[in-house]
Each structure stands twice: as structure tokens, then as C-alpha cells.
Amino acid sequence: MVTLQLKQLSVPPGQRIILTDVNWSKFEDILQELGEKRASRVAYYQNQLEIRMPLPEHEFNKEIIGDMGKILLEELEVDRECYGSTTFKRKDMAAGIEPDNCFYIQNYRLMIGKRRLDLTVDPPPDLAIEVDVTSKTQLSAYEALGVPELWQFSQGSLRINLLEAGEYIESSFSPTFPDFPLIEGVSQFVQMSLTQGSSAALRAFRKWVRERIDR
Template sequence: MITLQLQQLDIPRGQRLLIHHLNWEQFEEIITELGESRAARIAYHQETLEIRMPTPEHEIDKEIISDIVKILLEELEIDCECFGSTTFKQAAMKSGIEPDQCFYIQNQTQMRGKRRIDLSIDPPPDLAIEVDVTSKTQMEAYLSLGVPELWIYARGELKIYTLNSGEYQQVTTSPTFPGFPLLDQITAVLTQTLTEGRSPALRAFRQHLRTLKYTL
């Protein structure tokens, strides 16, 4: 049997590495060895670990969608705590995930001042965002951890999922922003950034939102 060290592995951007039959202790060791200062993202579920390396396109879309959510929260005066790509893991469920972005909204009061997450006592994030999901491992990890709302943006389309009776159900409206046409607006802003740039597109979105504020 050949044993490889993590530093020997080179994952090209946009690709992923799957490691099967990995127990929880081995998963914890790999997380420790990878460290926190890295570009790679991980997803772990039922002894399968996925290590994926995002592309620049992925990072750009992730940041713009995150900015849209932050603008929505600010303009609607909804308090939140943003936990970015924090590692969420729970040994009891044999699952771990690092979202592209995540927010505590309904549970933001409970998470104020937190710098470490322990899912045995802390709730999972209320909203998680993923861009260009590459496998079912990621979605199953979110399901196991009980994340109530999951957005997945892939191939130019946003899909919204909500947790219902232990399963994810695709919906057309976000329960976090009821009545707001998220699917159309996010696509429109992302398209606008390609021709006008990020900052002008986000400023225009903020202004548009202010005209709708009292109708939401």
C-alpha cells in the first residue's frame, strides 16, 4: 500500500478529489493538516471526503451573491451574523461542510460574539450559499447538519432549497426574503456585472431595492 501526504496532492482549480472509506478520526486529522489558510473547500458525509479547489469564476460569483444578500439584509434592517466559509462539523452525523458563504439570521442573537462553532450546542447556519456544487456529498452534508435554507448557484441558475420533513424541497421564494423575486434579481445583477462591473451593478441593485422596500 502506498501512503501519500496531503502536501503531495495537487488539485487543479475547478477540480475535486474524493477520498472514500475515511472515518471521523481520519477526517479530523486531515482538517487539522489542511489548516485554515487555504483555498480548498471540504465536504464530508458518511466516510466520503470531497476536497474541491474553486475557480476564479466561482469566487467572483460567490462574492457577488454574498454582497446581494448583505445589501438585502441591510436595506430591510434584518440583523445577521455572517460566518463565511466556517467549517461546520458534527461527529454524531458523520458530516462536515464549508459553505461558500453562510448567515445566521433567525438565530443571530444566539451567535453574537461567537468565534468557534460547536454544533452539539450551537444551531447550524440559517442560510448557506454554494456556487457550482460538484457532487451530492455537499448537499447530503447540509441535510445531515440540518441547515434550513440552502442556495445553490450553478450554470447561471440559482436554486433555493428549504428543509422540510428531513428532505430538501426546491422552492421559488426564499423564506428569508418572502415576496422578493430573488431568482430573477440575482441573475440580473450577475449579468449586469459582466458589462458594467461589480460596483455599479450592486449600487443599482441597492437603489432598486430602496424603491421596493415598502412593498416587500
């Protein structure tokens, strides 16, 4: 049997590798070997491990959509705790995921000051954001961990998924922000950022939010 070390594997930007028959102990060892300061993201579900390397476009989109989420919460004066791309995992669910961004909103009080998470005790994020999700491994991990709301942004469009009976169902609105047409709005301002820059797009997005609040 041939044994490879992770440092021998190279994942080009925009690509992913999938490793099968990875038990939980091996998954933990791989996370430790990869370390925390890295560009790659991992997803794990039922002995299948996916390691992906984002493109610059991916990183731009996840940042600006995350900023939009923060603007919405700030303008609505809703408290939150942001946990970015923290690794969320549960051994009993055989699942692990690293979101592009995520927020504790309904459960933010429980997370104040928390720097080490245990999902057998702590709740999963209330809202997670993923850009260019095409993998069943990723979606299955989110479903297993019980993340109630997942935003997927791909090819210029936002999809809102809500967890119902353990599976994601596509929704036309976000229950976290029910008064905002986010599917149209997020796409509109991401598109604006491509021609006018992210700062101008985010200022315009904040104005758009305030106008809807003042109605």
C-alpha cells in the same frame, strides 16, 4: 499499502478529489493538516471526503451573491451574523461542510461573539450559499447538519432549496426574503456585473431592493 500525504496531492482549479473510507478521526486530522488559510473547500459525509479547488469565476460569484445577501439584510434592517466559509461539522452526523458563505439570521442573537462553534450545542446557519454545487456529498452534509435554507448558484441561475423532513425541496421564493423575486433578481444583477462591473451591479441591486421596499 501505499500511503500518500496531502501535500503530495494537487487539485487543479475547478477540480475535486474524492477520498473514500475516511473515518471521523482521519477527517479531523486532514482538516488540521490543511489548515484554515487555504483556497480549497471540503465536504464530508458518511466516510467520504471531497476536496475541491474553486475557479476564479466561482470566487467572484460567491462574493457578489454574498454581498447581495448583506444588502438585503441591511436594507430590511434585519440583524445577522456572517460566518463565511467556516467549517461546520458534527461527529454524530458524520458530516462536515464549508459553505461559500453563510448567515445566522433567525438565530443571530445566539451567535454574537461566538468564535468557536459546536453544532451539538449551536444551531447551524439559517442560510448558506453555494456556487456550482454538483456533489451529492455536499448536499447530504447540508441536509444532515440541518441548514434550513440553501442557495445554489450555477450556470447563471439561482436555485433556492428549503429543508423539509430532512431533505431539500426546491422553492420558487426565499422565506427569508419573501417579497423579493430573488431567482430572477440575483441572476439579473450577476449578469450585469459581467458587463458593468460588480460595484455598478451591486449599486443597482441596492436600488432595486429599496424600490421594492418602498412599494
